[in-house]
Amino acid sequence: MFFGSFNPIHTGHLIISNFMATKTDLDEVWLVISPHNPLKRKSSLAPERDRQHLVEIAIKDNDNLRSSDIEFYLPQPSYTVDTLIHLREKFPERHFCLIMGADNLKSIKKWKNFEILLRDYEIYLYNRPGFEIDQKIIENAKIHYFNSPSINISSTYIRNCIKEGKSIRYLVPDVVKDYMINNNFYKK
Numbered sequence: 001m002f003f004g005s006f007n008p009i010h011t012g013h014l015i016i017s018n019f020m021a022t023k024t025d026l027d028e029v030w031l032v033i034s035p036h037n038p039l040k041r042k043s044s045l046a047p048e049r050d051r052q053h054l055v056e057i058a059i060k061d062n063d064n065l066r067s068s069d070i071e072f073y074l075p076q077p078s079y080t081v082d083t084l085i086h087l088r089e090k091f092p093e094r095h096f097c098l099i100m101g102a103d104n105l106k107s108i109k110k111w112k113n114f115e116i117l118l119r120d121y122e123i124y125l126y127n128r129p130g131f132e133i134d135q136k137i138i139e140n141a142k143i144h145y146f147n148s149p150s151i152n153i154s155s156t157y158i159r160n161c162i163k164e165g166k167s168i169r170y171l172v173p174d175v176v177k178d179y180m181i182n183n184n185f186y187k188k
Helices: 011-023 048-059 080-090 102-106 114-120 155-163 174-182
Strands: 002-004 029-033 065-068 098-101 122-126 142-146
Touching: 002 011, 002 098, 011 029, 011 048, 011 065, 011 098, 011 122, 011 142, 029 048, 048 065, 048 174, 080 114, 098 102, 102 122
Parallel strands: 002 029, 029 065, 098 122, 122 142
Antiparallel strands: none
16 A cells, blocks of 8 residues: 555656565555545645546556555545555455655654554555664564665645646656646646
């Protein structure tokens, strides 16, 4: 499970998702579109179904990646631990893991019931330049660390480029770029 606002999905998300799906022991990666991350302002988010559509068109040719709108049907704001518990109940035959960047591990103590995440779920952690792993946090956790390829771009940067009328070419897949431009995403 790779959680995110995906506001919008970008090449960095896709590189990490594909790496985890093809270079680890995971069978597939579900990109879970969060309708509202409690640590972010909801007013900056594009509508959830629009963000879901962008994820779907970005990954449509990759059989190892799936889009998930599971959090659209759960109470908001979304909490990772609640979603994982729900998924475990809904799909008892599946084994769910959490994919996150090393930067998220630094702030995990702010997450709801983070102790349950660290105790009950495997975490596939990818490197983020400039973020050291706090060994005290992960002492008893089931963490697999990967030095995955990454690029330093963010959805915020992409939204700002669009607002300023600057190019986002290569930052997002062409199909995502074209859809956002044709539908006036993030122009306000």
